[in-house]
Amino acid sequence: MKILITGSAGFIGFHLVQSLLKTGAEVVGIDNINDYYAPELKFSRLNEAGISRKAENWHQPVKSEKNPNYTFIRMNLEDRTEMERLFETEKFDVVCNLAAQAGVRYSLENPHAYINSNIVGFLNILEGCRHNNVKHLVYASSSSVYGNNKKMPLSTDDPVDNPVSLYAATKKSNELMAHTYSHLYGIPSTGLRFFTVYGPWGRPDMAYFLFTKAILENKPIKIFNHGDLYRDFTYIDDIVKGVAKILNKPPQTSSRGKEKEIPYKIYNIGNSNPVKLMDFIETIEKAWGKEALKEYHDMQPGDVYKTFADVSALENDFYYAPKTTIEEGISEFVKWYSAYYKK
Template identity: 55%
Template sequence: MIEGNLLVTGCAGFIGFHLTERLLKIGQPVVGIDNLNDYYDPALKRARLDRLEQNAGFTFLQVDLADRAETKKLFERYRFEVVLHLAAQAGVRYSLANPHAYADSNLGGFLNVLEGCRHTSCRHLLFASSSSVYGANTKLPFSVHDNVDHPVSLYAATKKANELLAHSYSHLYGLPTTGLRFFTVYGPWYRPDMALYLFADAITKGRPIDLFNNGNMRRDFTYVDDVTEAMVRLIGLAPEGDPGWSGDHPDPGSSKAPWRIYNIGNNKPEDLMHVVGLLEKEFGRQAVKRMLPMQPGDVPATYADVTDLAHDIGFRPQTRIEDGVAKFVAWYREYYRI
C-alpha cells in the first residue's frame, strides 16, 4: 500500500483500466486520469470507467497530459508519491497516418509528466514503453541489455524517446524511473484496434481477417492479469542506480542513475495462425483468411527475455495462450451479447 497519492494515467485505456481495478481490489486508492479521446470508440472507455467508479477509492479526472498548464495543476494539487504512466497515443499503423498525435501525446505529454514528478518530489515513476522499440533487432529473445537504436515506426521511436527522457531526469534530478516494455498484451476489455479483437469481430460477422506477412508472424502474447501483477510488484521497487558501475559502454537496460527497463512478456512467442485457430475453436466458426504482405513498421516476431523481471520481483508472466484467449472470448461474447 502507498500512503501518499497514487496516479494512474490512461485509466480508461485497456491496461490502465485493469491496473486501476487491481489496485482498488487490494485497497489502494487511485487517482485516475484520461483524456477519453476518440482514437477508438469512447463508449468502451466509458464502460470501463463505469466499473471503476463503483469503488469509493477511485477518483477520476478528465485531463489531457499534452496540456501543460492542466498537468501542472494536477501534480501540484495531489503531489503523487507514485505515478504509473500508461496514457499514450497507441498503435503502430496509425502513426503512419497521424504522426503529430504521437508527438503531442507521447513526447509532449510525457515531458509534462516528468516535469510534474520532478517538481513535486514523486518517489517512483513507472511508465509504459513497448516491445516495438526493438525495431530492426533480429536476435531473439529480445533483451533489455540489447541496443535498441533502430526503430521501424514513429510509435516505436516515441517510446524509445520516453526511455531516454526518463533517463535524463533520473540522472539530473534523481527521479527514480522504471520503463516497462509491454509485449502484445491482450485480454478482456481489449482495444478494438488490436489483432485479436479485429479477428474476433471479423469471425463473428463473417468478414475476412487480414493476415500480414501471409500469416507468418509470431507474437509474445501476454495476458493482461500477468502484466498488472508485474506492475504491482514493481511499484515498491524504485531503482536506486549503480554508483559502482564502471566500463566503457553503459548497459542499455540499467544505469548509474536510478533508472531501469524491464520486459513484460510471456517469454513464449506464439504462431499467429495458432492463435487464429484458438479463436475459431472458441467461436465455433472458421475464419475467412486474406493473406497480405508485411505492413510498414511491423516486425515478423517478438519474444521477451524476462530474466531480469523474474530475478527482481520473483514473478514472470505465465498465462497459457489457450486460457487467455478463452477468457477474452468469454468477455467479448458477454459484452457484445453474442
C-alpha cells in the first residue's frame, strides 16, 4: 500500500510514519517545516526517520537512509501546482492529512495562516484524491469543533455549530468539505477528532511541554482559568495505533432503502478519561521531582473548559482501546525530553 502522510515532520505525523514503515507500507511524507515552532525539532524528527538535511530543499524528494520505503518532500499544501504534480506522479492508495496550522491561541494572531493551510490546502488534498482514484482519505479534525458544549462525554452526534476559535472553524470546515466530496465523487473519507495528544517528540507550544521548560528553568507556569480546566489527554502511541487501523478500513457505500449511504465517517479519538489540569501539572512535577512556580490567569479567548471523548464508535468499529496512563505517558515524555535536550 502506498500512503501519503501530510505533516510528516510534525508530532503525530512523525510517529505515524514510523509505525507504518514497520508494517512494510510505502510512505511518502510531505511537510512545509514552517516556523510556527522551532524547525530544528522538525528536522530532528526527520533525522530520526533517516531523512537528511537535504530536506531543507523545496520540492526535492529525499529517500530515508534508514528505510527505503520512506520518501520525504518539502512542500506547501496550498501550492496547487506542486500538489497536483505529486498526486499525478505518485498514485497513492491512501492519504492521511495531518498537516494543518495548529494552535487555538495563535489563530487570534495570524488568522490568514489557518485559511491558507487548513482550507486552501485541504481543498488541494480533496482534489488530488478526486482525480487520482485514492481509495481512502483520513484527515485530522479536532475536539475543538465541540466548542463549549456542556454535555459530556462529547459525542460525534452532538451539534458542532458554535466554534469558539478560528482554528475550530477551519476543522469543522474540513469535515463539511470532505462530506461534500464523499457525496459528489464517492471518495471514502474518515475524519478524526483528536483529543489533546501528548508524548515524546511533541509540540513545544503544548501545555505539558511549556510546563516542563518553565519548571526546569525555574520560571512560573501560566495556569488559565485558575486551574479549573479538564482535558482528555491521549498518549501518542494510543493515537497512532488507532489511526493505523482506520487507514486500512475505508467507510463503505451501501444502500438504505432508496438512498445511497455516503462513504463518510467521523470519529472521536481520545482517552475518554478527562484529567483536571492541576492533577496533570502535579504528575509533571512528580516526574521531574520539582515543584512548579505558578501564575494563575483568567480563561484565554478561544479556550474550552472541558474535553471528554465518547470513543464508543471507534471501540465498536476498530476495537480501539487506549491503555497508557498519564503517569506512564509523562514518564516517557520526561525520558525523551532529558535525552533530546541534553544532546
